[in-house]
Amino acid sequence: MTTSPRGWKRTERLDAHRLAEALCTGTGVRLTVEGPCPGGEVGAAYVRWPDGHRSVLKSRPGARIEDLRAGPLAVCEVLRRHGYPCPSTELALQVGGAAVLVQELLPGAPVTRPDHADLDRALALNEAQAGLLADRADVPEMNLYLVDDGPGYCLHEPLRRHGRRSGDLERRIASLGAAHPPRLSGGDVVHHDFHHGNLLRTDGAVTGVIDWDGACRGDRRFDLVTLRFGLHADEQAPGVVDRLDAILDGMPDDVLRLSWAHMGLRMVDWAIRHFAPGDVDHWIDLAEQRL
Incomplete structure (x- = not known):
């Protein structure tokens, strides 16, 4: 959790272009990086798919995809089945020591x-x-x-x-x-x-x-x-x-x-x-x- 007392979130840089290339190599999907998410979204950037829809690219340094699938991603699957408004995960790939996710961009x-x-x-x-x-x-x-x-x-x-x-x-x-x-x-x-x-x-x-x-x-x-x-x-x-x-x-x-x-x-x-x-x-x- 990267939080700050006057803004609650603390921004960190994300090498989104490098990660998008890694995703393309690993999955065959080419995403266009549009820029960092505003408001202190840690390690996140907006990306656009070939069909035009937009998503959020995130990186979790030190995390493993298999651990996320057993924990946070499994939790979100349960929530979505019950109609809870949490994002779906559209792509997931291990890139070196980081878990890289592409998640649904929710409105609001x-x-x-x-x-x-x-x-x-x-x-x-x-x-x-x-x-x-x-x-x-x-x-x-x-x-x-x-x-x-x-x-x-x-x-x-x-x-x-x-x-x-x-x-x-x-x-x-x-x-x-x-x-x-x-x-x-x-x-x-x-x-x-x-x-x-x-x-x-x-x-x-x-x-x-x-x-x-x-x-x-x-x-x-x-x-x-x-x-x-x-x-x-x-x-x-x-x-x-x-x-x-x-x-x-x-x-x-x-x-x-x-x-x-x-x-x-x-x-x-x-x-x-x-x-x-x-x-x-x-x-x-x-x-x-x-x-």
């Missing part, structure tokens, strides 16, 4: 400042994720990484080294993780990056939910904690944050605290390594609230 624009209607839609989407993977033990459960490092995020050492507050936070998170199982169990779909910038909207209706790269099996309520961290990035419409906080207050303590610890670790670690020093305190302030 990202939600920038969610209002109460947007929160209603997000809650309805989250409810629709309940139980969809109850019979899919083959889909991996969500790893919280409260004791060990995640794959490029949720790193513990940056918090230990940064300062007293971050070090204290890391010790509390690791202690909580040591007292609980490492995975958040459940039969729900977990998006894993369910912030408002990944919700697409047109004329007041949700037209898509994007960025399912970390999708897994677990407790869907984790995504509501992620949504709360997303709302912390900027000033929101009056009452929206308070309303979501009230919903979180009703969650089981173990689910809420473990999810909050994961997101606190994730965002503070990322802020330390990628943002200005003042932004680190911004995220520590939030991470400490429910720990």
